[in-house]
Every structure is written in structure tokens, then in C-alpha cells.
Amino acid sequence: MNAHHDAPATDLHDDHDHAQPQLLHDLQTLAERGGRRQMLRWLGAMGAAGALPLVGCGGGGDTDNSGSSSSSSSSGSTTTTTTSGSCTVVPEETQGPYPGDGSNTANGSIANALTLSGIVRSNITTSVGGTATGTAAGVPLTLTITLTNTNNSCAALDGYAIYLWHCTRDGKYSMYSSGVTSENYLRGVQETDSSGQVVFETIFPGCYSGRMPHIHFEIYRNANTATSYTNKLKTSQLAFPVATCQTIYNNASGYSASISNLAAISFATDGIFSDGVDQQLVTISGNVTDGYDASITVSISV
Numbered sequence: 001m002n003a004h005h006d007a008p009a010t011d012l013h014d015d016h017d018h019a020q021p022q023l024l025h026d027l028q029t030l031a032e033r034g035g036r037r038q039m040l041r042w043l044g045a046m047g048a049a050g051a052l053p054l055v056g057c058g059g060g061g062d063t064d065n066s067g068s069s070s071s072s073s074s075s076g077s078t079t080t081t082t083t084s085g086s087c088t089v090v091p092e093e094t095q096g097p098y099p100g101d102g103s104n105t106a107n108g109s110i111a112n113a114l115t116l117s118g119i120v121r122s123n124i125t126t127s128v129g130g131t132a133t134g135t136a137a138g139v140p141l142t143l144t145i146t147l148t149n150t151n152n153s154c155a156a157l158d159g160y161a162i163y164l165w166h167c168t169r170d171g172k173y174s175m176y177s178s179g180v181t182s183e184n185y186l187r188g189v190q191e192t193d194s195s196g197q198v199v200f201e202t203i204f205p206g207c208y209s210g211r212m213p214h215i216h217f218e219i220y221r222n223a224n225t226a227t228s229y230t231n232k233l234k235t236s237q238l239a240f241p242v243a244t245c246q247t248i249y250n251n252a253s254g255y256s257a258s259i260s261n262l263a264a265i266s267f268a269t270d271g272i273f274s275d276g277v278d279q280q281l282v283t284i285s286g287n288v289t290d291g292y293d294a295s296i297t298v299s300i301s302v
Contacts, residue, residue, distance in 0.1 A: 163220065
């Protein structure tokens with residue numbers, strides 16, 4: 001799950017080049033954190049296409065676990081699943097190379113959307129602050145996230161901040177990708193209400209080469225601490241049902257490149273989601289004309 005921009009459909013070469021840093025980042029992180037068998041399985045699935053360079057394997061093998069906790073390595077992160085009562089801690093995933101949370105640079109300077117005036121908002125389809133005035137086009141998506149605590153009988157977490165970001169319908173990330181480096185749309189922060197909920201108004205993300213469609217997010221204790229990646233409590237990604245992706249990509253304008261990209265990948269071969277998406281798959285309904293409503297309950301241990 002990754003993507004690119006609001007560029008013309010003929011700009012496919014740029015989309016392909018943009019996908020490589022994400023794939024390399026995920027492979028390198030996996031190599032560093034272990035999970036050699038998982039990485040080799042992913043490389044075997046994708047290597048036949050000759051699309052990926054060889055990356056050295058890190059040490060460590062698979063570990064058997066028992067009880068209420070289990071750990072497995074997926075490309076880009078070590079996933080730890082902990083069950084408590086009726087809710088399960090969402091897997092930890094890689095933030096990828098385009099987080100905009102102050103952890104890396106873009107175009108020679110620190111990329112931190114969290115410090116922008118107006119970044120705390122529900123509608124993230126437009127850019128905020130400075131001279132950024134762009135709007136991301138695409139099929140409307142209303143995403144409701146409910147945050148709960150596995151350490152307190154799955155009680156709602158009030159006042160926690162969720163930073164969410166994703167690519168455009170043509171697979172580009174604002175602040176990083178060619179043509180949209182001056183934009184910061186499809187990024188935003190919100191604090192959960194008394195029901196543990198936040199609602200983001202955005203667009204359905206495209207599918208770029210090498211990843212299933214996805215949305216990134218980080219969780220912070222509150223909006224005051226959601227100013228730098230150093231304060232985050234959790235990083236993960238959300239996934240979408242394949243049938244919904246196919247419907248949107250085949251019937252909505254601007255998503256043409258996503259059709260072939262989605263056909264070339266699956267949850268089984270995706271480096272992040274290959275170990276399962278039970279805790280990350282949204283429930284979704286709607287149509288291309290009116291837009292879609294998606295929802296998911298995300299649980300953490302605090």
C-alpha cells in the first residue's frame with residue numbers, strides 16, 4: 001500500500017521511481033530487525049519480476065511464541081500482537097520514508113508537518129500554512145477511527161492525538177514527491193473525543209507499485225505532544241478490502257495507474273501486510289459517486 005500524486009496519467013515513470021525508496025526502506029528495516037525467513041519469502045515472491053535490488057539479510061531467525069503475545073517480523077517493522085480481553089493491540093509498522101513527522105528530510109530540510117499552523121484538522125484534502133494552497137482530488141473518503149485501551153477492558157481513549165497521512169490518487173506523497181513538494185495535503189492531526197473517536201475527511205488513496213493501498217498513522221498522548229516523532233506512542237497502517245479498491249480504481253477518474261499496480265500485488269506478497277491484516281482492515285461502504293465511509297477500532301496498550 002503506497003502511492004504518488006496529482007500528475008497526469010502519462011507520468012508513470014516518475015511513479016515507478018518514487019515507489020523504490022519505500023520498498024528499499026521496508027526491506028532494509030526488515031534486514032536490520034531480523035525476520036530473515038519473512039524477508040526471503042517476500043523477495044522470492046517479488047524477485048521474479050526483477051523489480052528489487054538485493055539487500056543483505058539481518059541475523060536472527062523465527063521465534064515461536066505462546067500465551068497472549070506473539071511477535072512476527074514483516075518488512076519494515078517487527079509486529080507484536082498482544083491480546084487483552086476482547087481487543088488486540090494494533091501491529092507496529094514502519095512509518096515509511098514519507099512521514100513528515102520530523103524524523104527525516106525532504107528537499108534539504110527537516111520535513112515536519114506536525115508544526116504547521118492548521119495541521120490539527122478534520123478535513124485533510126487541502127494544504128495549510130504558508131503559500132501551500134493545493135487540494136488533493138479523488139473519491140471522497142470519511143474515515144472514523146476509534147481508539148481503545150487493551151489495559152482497561154478496551155475502554156475508549158479520550159484526548160489522544162492521531163496523526164494520519166497517505167498518498168494521492170496517483171501515488172504521490174505531499175512534501176516529498178516530485179510536483180507536490182510544496183504541498184502538505186493528505187496530512188492531519190486530531191484528538192479523540194470522549195468516545196475515543198476521530199473523523200478524517202480525505203480521499204481514497206491510490207495504489208503505487210510494490211504496496212497494497214494503505215494509510216499511515218501515528219498515535220500521541222495528546223495534541224500538545226504531537227509535534228515530533230520522538231513523542232509518538234505507536235505507528236501503524238490501515239488496509240482496505242481488495243474489492244473496494246478494484247471498484248474505485250476501475251470506475252473513478254485519476255486512478256488509472258492503480259489498476260495495474262493493484263493487480264500485481266496482494267496482501268500475501270505485500271511486505272507490510274503479509275503477516276495478516278485482521279487488526280488493520282477497515283470496514284467500508286459507499287460508492288464512487290457519493291464517496292465512501294470507512295471505520296476501524298484501533299487498540300493500544302497504555
